Amino acid sequence: MIGFFLFAWLFFGLLSPVLANYDQCYYDAGLVGPQELLPCLPANETDNGFSWCCMAGQFCVNQACYDGKSGVTYQYGCNDPTYKDKTCPIKGGLDRAKSPWIGLVQCNNANEGELKFWASNHPDTCGGNCPTEPDQPQVTQSVWPFEIQPLPPINDCKDLGKRVLAMYAPSALGSTGGVPATYTPPPGKPSPTRPPLRSSYATTTSIPVTESALQIASSGSSISTSSATPSSTSSATSSTASVATNAPAAPGPSSPALGNGAIAGIAVSSTAVALSALFAIFILLRRRLARKRGSEIVADEVEDDWQAGPAELPDDFHAISPESNEHPKINELSDNADSYILLFTTSIDAG
Incomplete structure (x- = not known):
């Protein structure tokens, strides 16, 4: 008889930690959920020893939960501490620090089959239909509490600011499993943890x-x-x-003494000198070529060479003297070139 009681004591003593661990739910890997968050399925009815979790006193439906008081259908977590089991709500890339749970919104799409797109209602997705602070109705609630709270009614995913998949499921979520109506956590059960905001x-x-x-x-x-x-x-x-762009920069020890205006002036002057030199060389070469060709060119060749283009009009400069077979203005241009170059060079030196 004593052996029987000893065996029973050992059996239940070893079983208690296992049951306690099974009742511990998480809303992400390593993030402990509220003490009242419990698995919906008993261990012997699970596929892999894990179940999704709902708050005590509320209803378990297929892969989700329903709060009759607030009228919110939601997903919270699972009892897999690694949060890798298929029963753990995916929650997309939503910030768990803003809300450990998500509301569910069914998207009305007639083209879908039996399984419908259920979207996540979360501070990251609620858009213009987010809940407000209880004591400040004009202020949007940026962080939701651990407890399930009422949410503004959303009839379709179009009312969300962003559509993030929660699950594919039928339009009607059937009742599956259950949690106790009331629950007293055992001593030593950890309190919920909340991570820091990602953008804090x-x-x-x-x-x-x-x-x-x-x-x-x-x-x-x-x-x-x-x-x-x-x-x-x-x-x-x-x-x-x-x-900072509205304050002038003070020159450092090695900063140049010249201002921006002086530097720009030097650059412009250098460019002007270079262009002037090129222009002078061009005039000299043109004059020398004209003198060389002056004695060789014939009247027909000159007439063809100085033929007016489509955008030019005949004038005295383009006329050919039949007596001399020379262009009357070439020598004049050559003689004036020296004056132009001298005048231009004098202007540059004076500048």
């Missing part, structure tokens, strides 16, 4: 106003990281890069 930190890049563009390119800019506290009116913060 913002990085600001600032460039000192005393650095020049050349110094920034060679040495890099200074980066300051500041912690941004999430507010109730915004669900995310973004990384911003601020560059």
